[in-house]
Amino acid sequence: MTVFQYPAMGTHFEVGLNAAQAEHLRASGIDERTPIDAVTLDQNGIRLDFSAGKFLLLCPTDWAAWWGGRDPLSGEAACLAGSEWLAKVREHNAQVLLAKIKAGEITFLDAREQWPELFDHPRVQGALAAAFVADRHHQRKRGKRAKIPESTWRLYAWASLYYARRMEDSWEMACERACEKHPDLVPPGWGADPGGNLKRLATRELDRDYKRSQARYRRDR
Numbered sequence: 001m002t003v004f005q006y007p008a009m010g011t012h013f014e015v016g017l018n019a020a021q022a023e024h025l026r027a028s029g030i031d032e033r034t035p036i037d038a039v040t041l042d043q044n045g046i047r048l049d050f051s052a053g054k055f056l057l058l059c060p061t062d063w064a065a066w067w068g069g070r071d072p073l074s075g076e077a078a079c080l081a082g083s084e085w086l087a088k089v090r091e092h093n094a095q096v097l098l099a100k101i102k103a104g105e106i107t108f109l110d111a112r113e114q115w116p117e118l119f120d121h122p123r124v125q126g127a128l129a130a131a132f133v134a135d136r137h138h139q140r141k142r143g144k145r146a147k148i149p150e151s152t153w154r155l156y157a158w159a160s161l162y163y164a165r166r167m168e169d170s171w172e173m174a175c176e177r178a179c180e181k182h183p184d185l186v187p188p189g190w191g192a193d194p195g196g197n198l199k200r201l202a203t204r205e206l207d208r209d210y211k212r213s214q215a216r217y218r219r220d221r
Helices: 019-027 063-067 075-102 108-114 116-120 122-133 150-164 171-181 194-204 215-219
Strands: 002-006 011-015 038-042 045-049 055-058
Touching (some): 019 055, 108 116, 116 122, 150 171, 150 194, 150 215
Antiparallel strands (some): 002 011, 045 055
């Protein structure tokens, strides 16, 4: 989730952006530090207006059905309606996540890495607490890790290349550049800080992989 400050209303507005939308904003000189000038909600979706005539129009799936025949909203009313929509999206995503865990497709540990923003949802917190009490939280077997997608390895390789060739001054900046330049490789659950997620994953697992680690390659730059 990306949080934009909304000074005119003395509050903020939170939206979910996919990698392509986030890249489009950054290319336009807009990031989460850019304040919103106006917010409008109508049957076509969510419109965020920034300075210099820049704007972002989001048309989420199922939005039109949820909006119904309501009149357009702006200002404080738009913020309240936006919060209602976000709560609906979180509820749906939490249900999908718990269904995957119940089916054995992923563990709670995997889910925390891929969808950290859902772990403050009451349903997820309740399920996690119940799983620990019942001692059935499906922790990974000792010595085994969740399989890292090939796309994530490629993203890691790009970041290492940018750093090794001195195209960025720091490893953190190289990770951010890799995510900005290759949004199609960024895992969908990495939210508003994909570079930070890549750096943490590299420290925790990728740099420790005997066959595919690029830590030495970076040190030799």
